[in-house]
Amino acid sequence: METLSLNQATTIVDAALATARESACAPLSVAVLDAGGHLVAFKREDNSGILRPQIAQAKAWGALGMGIGSRALAQRAEAAPAFFAALTDISAGRIVPVAGGVLIRDSDDHVIGAVGVSGDHPEKDEVCAAAGIARAGLKADVG
Amino acid sequence: METLSLNQATTIVDAALATARESACAPLSVAVLDAGGHLVAFKREDNSGILRPQIAQAKAWGALGMGIGSRALAQRAEAAPAFFAALTDISAGRIVPVAGGVLIRDSDDHVIGAVGVSGDHPEKDEVCAAAGIARAGLKADVG
Amino acid sequence: METLSLNQATTIVDAALATARESACAPLSVAVLDAGGHLVAFKREDNSGILRPQIAQAKAWGALGMGIGSRALAQRAEAAPAFFAALTDISAGRIVPVAGGVLIRDSDDHVIGAVGVSGDHPEKDEVCAAAGIARAGLKADVG
Amino acid sequence: METLSLNQATTIVDAALATARESACAPLSVAVLDAGGHLVAFKREDNSGILRPQIAQAKAWGALGMGIGSRALAQRAEAAPAFFAALTDISAGRIVPVAGGVLIRDSDDHVIGAVGVSGDHPEKDEVCAAAGIARAGLKADVG
Numbered sequence: 024m025e026t027l028s029l030n031q032a033t034t035i036v037d038a039a040l041a042t043a044r045e046s047a048c049a050p051l052s053v054a055v056l057d058a059g060g061h062l063v064a065f066k067r068e069d070n071s072g073i074l075r076p077q078i079a080q081a082k083a084w085g086a087l088g089m090g091i092g093s094r095a096l097a098q099r100a101e102a103a104p105a106f107f108a109a110l111t112d113i114s115a116g117r118i119v120p121v122a123g124g125v126l127i128r129d130s131d132d133h134v135i136g137a138v139g140v141s142g143d144h145p146e147k148d149e150v151c152a153a154a155g156i157a158r159a160g161l162k163a164d165v166g
Numbered sequence: 167m168e169t170l171s172l173n174q175a176t177t178i179v180d181a182a183l184a185t186a187r188e189s190a191c192a193p194l195s196v197a198v199l200d201a202g203g204h205l206v207a208f209k210r211e212d213n214s215g216i217l218r219p220q221i222a223q224a225k226a227w228g229a230l231g232m233g234i235g236s237r238a239l240a241q242r243a244e245a246a247p248a249f250f251a252a253l254t255d256i257s258a259g260r261i262v263p264v265a266g267g268v269l270i271r272d273s274d275d276h277v278i279g280a281v282g283v284s285g286d287h288p289e290k291d292e293v294c295a296a297a298g299i300a301r302a303g304l305k306a307d308v309g
Numbered sequence: 310m311e312t313l314s315l316n317q318a319t320t321i322v323d324a325a326l327a328t329a330r331e332s333a334c335a336p337l338s339v340a341v342l343d344a345g346g347h348l349v350a351f352k353r354e355d356n357s358g359i360l361r362p363q364i365a366q367a368k369a370w371g372a373l374g375m376g377i378g379s380r381a382l383a384q385r386a387e388a389a390p391a392f393f394a395a396l397t398d399i400s401a402g403r404i405v406p407v408a409g410g411v412l413i414r415d416s417d418d419h420v421i422g423a424v425g426v427s428g429d430h431p432e433k434d435e436v437c438a439a440a441g442i443a444r445a446g447l448k449a450d451v452g
Numbered sequence: 453m454e455t456l457s458l459n460q461a462t463t464i465v466d467a468a469l470a471t472a473r474e475s476a477c478a479p480l481s482v483a484v485l486d487a488g489g490h491l492v493a494f495k496r497e498d499n500s501g502i503l504r505p506q507i508a509q510a511k512a513w514g515a516l517g518m519g520i521g522s523r524a525l526a527q528r529a530e531a532a533p534a535f536f537a538a539l540t541d542i543s544a545g546r547i548v549p550v551a552g553g554v555l556i557r558d559s560d561d562h563v564i565g566a567v568g569v570s571g572d573h574p575e576k577d578e579v580c581a582a583a584g585i586a587r588a589g590l591k592a593d594v595g
Contacts, residue, residue, distance in 0.1 A: 059345015374503030
């Protein structure tokens with residue numbers, strides 16, 4: 024299994040933000056976590072809200088925690104709200120069920136990390152996350 | 167009252183995972199707790215998500231905490247969501263209302279522990295948990 | 310970098326406990342974490358105390374968190390007690406500075422996980438942890 | 453008062469890491485927080501431990517929290533250990549009294565943020581943090 028490098032994570036963050044500027048997104052926060060859920064690289068654009076760092080990380084962490092993208096987590100949360108209320112406590116607030124948390128897979132389809140983007144509509148956040156992963160030559164799994 | 171031994175817990179974990187492999191489950195995490203809610207044995211299969219250890223333990227802990235299997239807890243959570251939201255905080259995130267947490271009873275019907283399984287659909291998780299308990303010559307109480 | 314498998318983790322736990330029995334240790338708890346600090350395999354022997362699961366995991370997690378074995382952490386904690394008091398809060402109680410947490414390195418010297426053992430004197434705990442890692446054909450780094 | 457921009461924060465992180473490579477530091481984690489204590493930019497080098505993100509942020513947050521660099525906090529912690537034990541709880545683990553957390557001041561000497569560096573000896577961490585701030589044309593206040 025490949026290990027996500029800082030170089031790759033930096034590429035992902037910068038490409039996600041470049042995509043955000045090209046598509047006139049609201050100010051974003053972008054977090055890249057390794058397979059163990061630990062922060063590797065992060066940027067918060069000027070005027071991106073002060074809870075955005077936690078939300079971006081929680082989108083990515085939740086994807087890693089459950090093994091599916093946060094868009095799929097959002098769908099499951101609608102169907103099972105009590106289960107997801109419990110998950111937020113079990114994970115000590117490290118999971119958030121809304122699109123914008125995307126798994127990073129290597130060429131062998133192993134999960135090597137996740138990207139979380141927060142600041143605009145979840146669908147636009149997700150597009151930026153996936154674009155960043157693609158720029159790094161890795162596979163985006165939106166779930 | 168019988169005390170759950172490490173030998174019994176080991177049998178339960180290994181038999182639950184053997185059942186999982188025979189029935190082509192997704193990668194699972196299996197936790198066995200004693201009557202006091204403390205971990206005795208645990209295994210996480212390769213590629214089982216990083217929140218699965220906590221979920222498996224919370225399925226088992228919640229069953230012990232309320233004295234019924236986590237499938238029954240899920241039904242109660244649907245009927246009383248605010249109560250279960252409070253329970254997750256009261257228990258500091260050690261309870262999750264979804265099937266897959268099964269009480270272990272001895273020959274006198276005393277609860278001597280619980281098994282939690284997480285990774286596939288809750289119903290399949292529960293089948294693996296119950297199979298593990300049966301292999302150890304104990305009674306599975308799904309709630 | 311190699312990924313620690315459940316098979317390897319199981320070998321480590323069982324060999325650590327076999328060593329404990331051969332050397333007449335007190336009842337032990339043994340936890341194996343992957344490189345991200347997430348539980349892979351765990352066993353608690355009969356009559357091992359109810360806080361032992363957390364201590365064993367914290368020995369291993371602290372070693373991963375700081376990148377050195379917990380014996381070295383214990384030495385640093387003596388020299389800088391306020392720093393270590395802060396670390397316990399920063400890590401939300403997932404670190405403990407006492408011998409018995411040993412890093413697992415692969416053939417390329419990459420850290421692929423850690424073992425934590427608790428229940429006897431820290432030095433004896435450490436011997437069992439290192440023996441478990443050796444049995445799995447991996448390198449024990451006591452710090 | 454100037455507001456710390458993402459551009460400035462990015463310069464600080466990259467210059468701190470460039471300094472680290474020129475001076476053969478161990479793998480580092482570097483966090484830049486704004487005046488409100490919220491993350492703006494972060495990078496963790498390959499093989500930097502999994503608790504380093506929290507430590508780097510806590511060095512910077514503690515500096516902001518008390519209004520002095522974390523080297524000065526370390527000296528105070530030695531003189532008043534019980535007070536600092538309380539501070540770690542009051543701050544919910546967001547403060548750590550050890551060198552490497554440096555205040556960022558603008559041309560009017562207002563505090564506009566802080567940098568935290570973790571991974572090598574605290575003194576070397578601090579040198580990298582201060583170098584990063586200087587490269588951005590801002591004033592480093594080590595406390």
